[in-house]
Amino acid sequence: MLAEPAGAPQNVPPEGxxxxxxxxxxxxxxxLDGRFNGQGLITLGKEAREKLQREGLASVTQHWKVEQGELVNDGAGLYLTTDQDYGDIELWIDCKIQPKGDSGIYLRGTPQVQIWDTTEAGGQWQHGADKGSGCLWNNKQAGNRALVLADRPPGEWNRFHIRMIGPRTTVHLNDQLVVDDIPLENYWDRTVPLPARGPIQLQTHGGETRFRNIFVREIPAEEANAHLQAVAADGFEPVFNGRDFDGWIGATDSYEIQDGILRCKSGTGGVLLTGKTYGDFAVRFEFRLPPGGNNGLAIRAPLEGNPAYEGLEIQILEDSAEKYADLKDWQVHGSVYGLAPARRGFLRPVGQWNVEEVVVQGSRVTVCVNGTTINDVDLQELPARDGQEHPGRTRPEGHLGFLGHGDPVEFRNIRVKLL
Structure with missing residues (x-):
């Protein structure tokens, strides 16, 4: 949490x-017009986005102004939107509303961390205002009610401290936990994941609202991965000791181990498998891709035959590389090779570590990368997209491992939980 010393100057960010x-x-x-999907900014070209920003800045002063070091909105008009997009962040915002006030904080262009008058006189109890501000009000699954009522009365300043890693969002209001690591749902299209990046927006929704001390820290990959690895970690056991190939079989000559990292040797490949077999399980691991890097996660693989067909292969691929411009959708990162395409756009930049979890239960496979679910599919009767036979989709048990393709893809912190 961020502590502000008494008498500290306003709008001066703390270290970091x-x-x-x-x-x-x-x-x-x-x-930006509140009816405009803020996520759409991501798809705009540079010139179109700059034009929209110029036009929006010219008209925003009709309802927004700066007064004595405070951002002031009269309760109407365009949503104040950052020029820059943000992904994993820690955000600090002070806010003050008036009686019957209503506002919100959009993350990645998506509603919202709710701000409203929580008194009965505010007239919003039928919508959950009596439970408090700070909730992810537009969520359908979880988090749409605050854990505690932490608001100060209208006319007083409230402090929001928000952490977002992937879609997972934690909110403290006035130093009290009101949302505990709940995924923010994609309000604009609940059938697709929340985008990896997007703008921060301040909503106008009735009544004067004031903001100050708006500070952001972009969370580095190492910190984000440590958090994601710790989520619901009970039951996960390491299958790679970081020192040698104890417990592994297959192409051990094609891989090397250094400083706790398992690396496929450049120019080599082959199938590296666990000695144990697994049926229903979850596996968590971190991986780092070189430019154009290609590998695969073997699931329920036998010792004979092509594991991508006799078992299952989850693609591990730097799918934005130019050489992969003509990929089929079932070849992108996180896809069940040949069978089920994954959502793109959630890998970290080349050279950074990613964290992934794959859950296999019966014929269902779920793939989550950097906190976002990019594939969730039942393979039982799914037509093969590559036109090939995939007997591995019904294999109940097999080995876990990696399918090298000549690129120095790296792995670490490989853990398995039996289900």
Whole structure:
């Protein structure tokens, strides 16, 4: 948590944070119509986005102003939107509403961390205002009610401290936990994951709202991965000791171990498998891709035949590389090779570690990378997209491992949980 010493100057970020509001003007922000899907900014070309930002900045001052180091909105008009997109972040915002006020904080262009008058006089109890601000109000599954009522009365400042890793969102309001690591759902299209990046937006929804001390820290991959590895970690046991190939069989000559990292040797390949077999299980691991890197996760693989067909292969691939411009959808990262395509756009930049979890139960396979579920499919009667036979889809048990393709893809912290 961020502590502010008594008498500390406003709008001055603590160490490691950047101020999104400079206390003087709207630099770094523009106005966006609340009916516009903020996620759509990601798909705009550079010129189109800059044009939208110029137009939005020109009109946003109708309802937004800076007054005595505070951002002030009169309750109407465009949503104040950051010029920059953000992914995994820690965010600090002070907010003050008036009686019957209603606002919110959009993350990655998506509603919202709720801000409202929580008193009965505010007139929103039928919508859950009596439970408090800070909740992910538009969620359908979980998190749409605050864990505790932590609001100060209208007319007083409230402090929001938000951490977001993948879609997983934690909110503290006035130093009290109100949302505990709940995925923010994609309000704009609940059939697809929340995007990996997007703008921060301040909602206008009735009544004067004031903001100050808006600070952001982009969370580095190592910190994000440590958090994701710790989520519901009970029952996971290491299958790689970080020192040698104890417990592994197959192409051990094609891999090397250094500093706790398992690396496929450049120019080699082959199938490296666990000596044990697994039926229903979850596996968590970290991987790091070189440019254009290609490998695969073998699931329920036999010792004979092609494990991508006689078992299952989950693609591990730097699928944004130019040489993969013509990939089929069932070849991208996280796909069940030949069978089930995954959602793209959730890998970290080349050279950074990613964390992945694959859950296999019966004929169902779920793939989650960097906190986002990119594949969730029942393979039982799914037509093969590559036109090939895939007897491995019904194999109840087999070996776990890696399918090298000549690239120095690296792995570490490989753990398995039996289900």
């Amino acid at each position: 944070f950047t101020a999104l509001f400079n206390g003087q003007d709207l630099s770094g922000w523009f106005g």
